[in-house]
Amino acid sequence: MSGEQGGHVQPGLSVIVHGPDPQGHLGELLDALTAQPFAEAEVVVAAVGDWARQQAERYAARDPRMVVLPLPEGTGDSAARTAGAGRATGRWLHFVHAKDRLPAGALRTVADRTAELGDAADVLVVNHVYSTWQTSGAPSEDGRFLARAGRRAAPLADFPELLRLTPVLGNRVIRAAFWRSLDVADHDFSDDEVYAALAVLLHAGEIACLDQVAYEIRELRKQSLPPVTAPQRYAVIDRYERLHQLLDERGAHEGTRAVLYDVMVTDLLRTFTRSTMPEQVAREFFGRASRAAVRRRPADHQRPAGFEGIRHALLEENAYTKYRAFQAAGQKRREVRSAVATGKRQVSAKLRDHRYRRALGEPVDPDLAVFSAYWDRGVACNPAAIAAKLAELAPHIHPVWVVSKHKAALLPPGTDHIVPGTRRYWDVLARAKYLVNNVNFRNSVVKRPDAIHLQTHHGTPLKRMGLDQLAFPVASKGLDFDALLARVDKWDYSVSANSHSTRMWERAYPSRYTSLNHGYPRNDVFYSATAGDIRAVRDRLGIARGRRAILYAPTHRDYEAGWTPRLDLASLADRLGEDTVLLVRGHYFYGGAASPLTGLRRSGRVIDVSTYDSVEELSLAADALVTDYSSIMFDYANLNRPIVIYADDWETYRTTRGVYFDLMAQAPGQVAHTQDELAAVFETDAWRDEAALKSLTAFRRRFCEFDDGRAAERVVRRVFLGEPEEALPPVLPLLERTPAPTPEEATA
Template sequence: MQPGLSVIVHGPETQGHLGELLDALTTQPFAEAEVVIAAVGDWARQEAERRAADDPRMVVVSLPEGTSDGAARVAGAERATGRWLHFVHAKDGLPVGAVRTVADRTAELGDSADVLVVDHLRSTWQTSGAPSEDHRFLARASRRGVPLADFPQLLRLTPVLGNRVIRADFWRNQDIAAIADGDFRDDEAYTALAVLLHADRIAALDHVAYEIRELREESLPPVTAAQRYAVIERYERLQQVLADQGAPEGPRAVLYDVMVRDLLRTFARSRMPEQVAREFFARASRAAVRWRPEHHQRPGGFEGIRRSLLEENAYTRYRAFQAANQKRREVKSAVTTGKREVGAKLRDHRYRRALSEPVDPNLAVFSAYWDRGVACNPAAIAAKLTELAPHIHQVWVVARAKAALLPPGTDHIIAGTRRYWDVMARAKYLVNNVNFPNSVVKRPDAIHLQTHHGTPLKRMGLDQLDFPAASKGLDFDALLARIDKWDYSLSSNSHSTRMWERAYPSRYTKLDHGYPRNDVFYSATAEDIRAIRERLGIAPGRRAILYAPTHRDYEAGWTPRLDLASLADRLGEDTVLLVRGHYFYGGAASPLTDLRRSGRVVDVSSYDPVEDLCLAADALVTDYSSIMFDYANLNRPIVIYADDWETYAKTRGVYFDLMAEAPGQVARTQEQLAAVFETEAWRDEAARKSLTTFRRRFCEFDDGRAAERVVRRVFLGESEESLPPVIPVDERIPAPTPEEANA
């Protein structure tokens, strides 16, 4: 039976939104509808095929990477069999019940209308579900359908295809795709307006049936001059369509208002280079004069002045008018703005002076964990840089209290000092696994490398907006300003790459090179492992279990989640617990005292680097810490202790269900945890299979040569194609286990 409605989801997987859309669709009842997914690229195809495997209502059309939105729409429409077509961009959403509502409404309409216009919501990275202004037009429009000439205000509806449901025969017979072909094939706004201009009758549904998700502008490719000019050409072509139709003045007047308002908004809000801005203004002026209806009256007030200046092509006067308005706003704002502190002014003066000096192409600044010292990915990159590019001088930023702990001979600067601002201003390379302070200026010829410091299970960046326990005190505007300074963002797996793109939307280059700090998991020798265990006091033949829990945002302090004394007693004399936590302190009365003296419990909370602890351990016990993703490189057993998973997932937010995709056995109580290690369950066949699946997904790019790839790509400027290829997971040989090292 022919479905009444085809929902055509089209486009690439962008910032994780396609997965959300498809998950929402699978929960909606729509027996008389089909979903055609025109998936662009491998990531979108994988997401689509995974859902379609469990939902026969979904059909996947696989399209190559780089397929344009217009081409994807056409491909989806060609595969669709429904009587009505609802185009849904992969980045957008459908509210609960939307499919059923649209299917019912289009079934009522039959062939009595060509287009059904619906209301929508609008979401950004900051806001969710804001109502549209289209409601006022839809409330007055005809439910049964009228010609555009009878209600031309429909042209004021937000020009996206998602708020227009189109009769399939009308789409094909009018050949809307061909009408919008050429320069306008990928211009969704043009196609959305053209649909209304060519329709015989348009019906309205005063009901929210679509969600527009606006991506952050800084996460999208820069807009070219040609794309700016194309906005003008769009409206000129549409005006010509109305002229060719001999349309009455009503639709032409409304389209003219829409055109002029959009062109002025584009000019005012877009940061165009001066030459492009002048040309845009001149072209917009010609369009405004050419297509102005005979009896058209300009509005009053500021808007009328703007339009008058546009029609006169008075670019200089328009800029002066803008500047005057801006000055007025600044003066008003200054009344409520306090003066800067004298010390900050002095610092700014020195820093500005240093910023006027040339960038030093052979100076690199490194920092890790908010200036804690030489650690993590930055440390591994710095070590490889010394080997491959010794001419680049390295300087580490360190907190004053940590300076004494630096390796001997490490050139360093103390944050906030005079030399600090001088070095920060002149450095060509700035490398960090967190963010540099807001006050650090991003110079155009400097390179900022964000290495990150883990694979995300918990929600990060903008994805924390809906989780106040996690985002408490986080200034998202300042966060975005810091993100916009990144030139490169490093990932150890595709999951991270996609989540960084979503949580930190900006125009940086993604480096799928692996985490340099994990290189040691493939280069360490048996001798290295024996030496580390000796330093930790672990006798040969003893089983060492590293216990590394993570922080809980919903707790005011650190709460022990395990009775370590009891667990150590259960596991016996031959097991050593390496405990890396923030609460493992005890006085003389502590039940752990004798266990510590015997070496059966070792506090490694302050031990660095953590990679040594991983190499020394026969197994890892953690809850939700990202250490599990790094440790998996060693192909050694991992046990998840998740006594509060539901609370953690609800308050912190997570990207996937760890209980369903764990790297090994899962224990929900201490009794279960002890039982796992009292038997062979911690390393049995089921645990090994889970770990293998986990490694293939999350150790994707970690093969022991990550630091080399980063240095060659970022510091030496080598091409992506010339870098050492990533060794497949199943072909890698990790460092020997402690048992193998002692053999």
């Protein structure tokens, strides 16, 4: 973590707080820092002006880690950062603007991760939240990109999408030697933080990612800031010209160049559209932006579809007057919608209904299938596994995914998709022969008599579901059971992983569908994954060879408004020792909230995987599973690896939610009721002893009944190819199945 420098211990991390005291926020930042008692870091406050200096000196008198560097009033951000970096002695630099904050635990999270990296990367990119004068702690959109990038340090060319991350220096922790080796904020862009934030990524040799919130951006109210001048507007264009020149000088990968171009055009259009500029300045800005867009456009660049594509085309044509007319028409449409909101919604609904009904009158397309998962979150779960097998066995059937607007950008490249509410959405849903979902489509979706609706579900039920929730008001609050049954009546097929599920689905969702006792397609990978696949996943997660990885995946509780880990994870990690890594995954219900795991200690051994898309990959990477009442236990059991139940509130859960069987009596392994008991299970061999193995075997026999690695094939052949039940591949008996190798076997 530290080394010797001039007879003193060199800190691993230097936090450089820089700037004046904007609107009194510096005190809040320093409060947050002093509340994080982590001795192996230093805090350099490059205090601009007397007020900031006085504030910082009061805190430094109480905190020996804090050094105050007074700077004259009016010192710019770049100069303050440079001065702070010159005073810092740490191996890594984290620049924190005086208006922003560091969330609880961020100091240690960053320090531990940078210590783990050493000199293996030049930049560590972290997640953040942002606040305004009206709101606080809103999650960023960056988490998904960071989760997809994984923890392995890699060059920007391997994942150029990192250029789309919010461009502030606060979410980039920079290796000190790297920062001092280059002039990322060259003279012409000395106070342009966006330029500096992008330039450090373009210059970096290796970039590491940490999908944990370690920074809070505070956006000051625009009306409280000085007005933006014309030269500052034009500098936005010049910024990207200089960044493209950097790419030219470095011979950058074409993928990097394409992403930077997209970032540039998006920023230029946003600046032009959302900023109030005098007419002369606006015309000049648009003309300069147009020339930049044409000059830097990659040879094979494709404009986006829809309105965004029109905006791009008008910019490239330098069609200022047409763009203003297009913009005015859009504004007029928004004003009309606002003025007659209720009436407009009614008219829109009628118009949509008319178009939809007309599309429903057209013939069904026998080669069109619509897929959705987890309320339009993306390509996942059983629908994803079915779609993959469909491409193999029935490539003539075209898959289209329903994906919410804010998730569309995160889809795998080339994924055909529709956004709910759009014209194409209703047209495709009306004509599709197959409708596949692991939850339900919206009430307004019509199930045509000649269409096929496949309900895949997304777990084996321990908790009460459907009509069985009627007796549990906490769980059923807000549920419209009539509407639920109307949706169930649209099902043609219901997929089951075991006989228990079949019985419970037919009881909880009574209707005339056909149950498919074929297994869960998403679990096929537990029998097809190779040792190489497992090593690759563990490498992406940053799990060193020889370490035991425990996946902790708790479920949602209806009686809790949000999710807070029920374990002191940092303490548990410390007790289990250096050779154990905890992979912590929050329930997807909380995917839109800022993670509560940002204060965890030992970031290298407690990894927040809440936004990691594939639960199946996390399962393959784990040596053992710890869960409470989540259905992941039924899927993970296919791997024949240890499962430990942490049931600290079983009676409360059973009483408020209702359950189908007594998990305490039929657990898949050891059961712990306190954290001490849980730690003791893993401190000995109890987690995988003979008693645990016996319980797991009985559990697998009951709940892994149909999962043998060929579930997706059976579903595709039965539903899409129309093959009779007796012609399908038979389910392989449990004792004849070979699960994927364990991590220990894969890394031996």
